[in-house]
Amino acid sequence: xxxxxxxxxxxxxxxxxxxxxxxxxxxxxxxxxxxxxxxxxxxxxxxxxxxxxxxxxxxxxxxxxxxxxxxxxxxxxxxxxxxxxxxxxxxxxxxxxxxxxxxxxxxxxxxxxxxxxxxxxxxxxxxxxxxxxxxxxxxxxxxxxxxxxxxxxxxxxxxxxxxxxxxxxxxxxxxxxxxxxxxxxxxxxxxxxxxxxxxxxxxxxxxxxxxxxxxxxxxxxxxxxxxxxxxxxxxxxxxxxxxxxxxxxxxxxxxxxxxxxxxxxxxxxxxxxxxxxxxxxxxxxxxxxxxxxxx
Numbered sequence: 001x002x003x004x005x006x007x008x009x010x011x012x013x014x015x016x017x018x019x020x021x022x023x024x025x026x027x028x029x030x031x032x033x034x035x036x037x038x039x040x041x042x043x044x045x046x047x048x049x050x051x052x053x054x055x056x057x058x059x060x061x062x063x064x065x066x067x068x069x070x071x072x073x074x075x076x077x078x079x080x081x082x083x084x085x086x087x088x089x090x091x092x093x094x095x096x097x098x099x100x101x102x103x104x105x106x107x108x109x110x111x112x113x114x115x116x117x118x119x120x121x122x123x124x125x126x127x128x129x130x131x132x133x134x135x136x137x138x139x140x141x142x143x144x145x146x147x148x149x150x151x152x153x154x155x156x157x158x159x160x161x162x163x164x165x166x167x168x169x170x171x172x173x174x175x176x177x178x179x180x181x182x183x184x185x186x187x188x189x190x191x192x193x194x195x196x197x198x199x200x201x202x203x204x205x206x207x208x209x210x211x212x213x214x215x216x217x218x219x220x221x222x223x224x225x226x227x228x229x230x231x232x233x234x235x236x237x238x239x240x241x242x243x244x245x246x247x248x249x250x251x252x253x254x255x256x257x258x259x260x261x262x263x264x265x266x267x268x269x270x271x272x273x274x275x276x277x278x279x280x281x282x283x284x285x286x287x288x289x290x291x292x293x294x295x
Contacts, residue, residue, distance in 0.1 A: 028177035033199045033224070036114065036180030043110050050099050050106075116181045116193045119162065126160035126194075129153055130272040133165070133172035133185040135255035136214025138205070141244075141267050147237045148244045148267035150252065151259055154223040154233045157200050163193040168253055168275050173209035176222050182208045188279025197224035214257035221261075237263040244268065 032038040069076045112118075119126070130141040141148045155161050165174050167185040175182035179195045197203070207218040225233065240263035242248070248264070249271060268274070 028204060032178055032180070033201055033203065034179040034195055034197045035120070036195055037178055038198075039110070039114055040180055043106070043114075046106065047103060050102055053099060054096055114181065116183050116191075118194065120160040120194045120196050122158075122160050122196070124159050126162045127155050128162045128164065129155070131163055131165040131174055131185065132272065132275055133167040133169060133174065133207070133211075134253050135169040135212065136207075136218040136257055137252075137259040138174075138207075138218070138220045139249075139252065140220075141272055142234075143269060143272070145234055145238075146266050146269065147234065148264040148271075149237060150262040151220040152223070152261040153205075153220065154225055154230055155197065156227045156230045157197050157224050159227075160194060160196045163195070164272065165191045165193060166272065166276050168278070169255075170211050171209060172207050172211050172218075174205075175208040176203055176205045178203045179222065184209065188276055190276060197222075200224050200226065214255070217258045238265045239263075240265040244271065246271070246274070 029037070029044070030041055032041050067073075128143060130143060132139040132141070137150055139148065139150055140153045163174065163183075165183060165185045166189060167187045169187070171187070172185040173182050174185055174193065176195065178201075179197055181193060181195075183191050183193045185191065201224050203222040203224065205220040205222045207215060211218065223233070242262065242264045244252070244264035244267035246268060249268070252262075
């Protein structure tokens with residue numbers, strides 16, 4: 001097979017590759033706006049580079065060998081009884097072993113450094129946001145401010161955000177790609193996530209786990225703003241005429257799609273715990289650590 005023939009065969013592959021890459025215009029994971037996201041981007045790059053040390057030479061050598069030892073090349077060495085080369089064995093085993101060892105150490109180190117349950121060290125007091133995954137919307141409760149929102153959150157730039165996450169529907173996954181890790185939301189259980197935004201912006205939040213009919217529209221916005229703008233946002237929410245008591249919550253929790261942003265000027269302080277209690281025989285721990293039961 002000559003070079004022109006190989007070139008013709010590669011044209012459809014090249015066109016297909018370009019078309020596939022055309023769908024990757026919003027690579028938010030590779031455009032981090034927080035320290036956790038930046039560390040994860042570095043991890044992705046380092047791991048990819050380490051694996052390419054093996055992948056690229058193998059691809060190149062495969063093409064070289066196929067060309068050099070083609071049937072029409074009479075100058076290539078013909079050694080039908082060749083069976084072993086110590087030098088080749090050393091290379092093909094040592095290099096992958098070292099790469100695997102490097103990736104193992106890297107994985108161990110970063111798994112602890114980027115543990116989603118590990119609080120972010122900062123002199124700034126963190127803000128707590130309670131997250132409830134519903135069909136097909138996100139409910140956010142700010143226990144310190146007594147407010148709640150649907151499909152929108154806000155927090156000051158440079159302030160660590162402590163997320164406490166659960167679900168009152170099927171399992172979901174909470175994810176703000178430009179800020180960092182995703183983590184699952186499960187009914188009756190609580191997971192945690194700690195993030196921080198180093199730059200002001202309006203960031204996309206998504207569900208990263210398929211959850212049914214309205215999954216594709218289960219999105220929210222995360223607003224990283226200045227402290228002054230955050231205070232103004234809180235006051236804007238407090239000015240809402242809607243209040244989130246349990247009756248209102250049950251209405252909000254009903255399955256619906258393409259939900260607009262909603263503000264609630266007040267919310268039940270134990271709402272998050274009561275939602276989890278629905279799946280734990282009606283019992284929950286209140287803010288003081290006392291065991292309570294839903295009446």
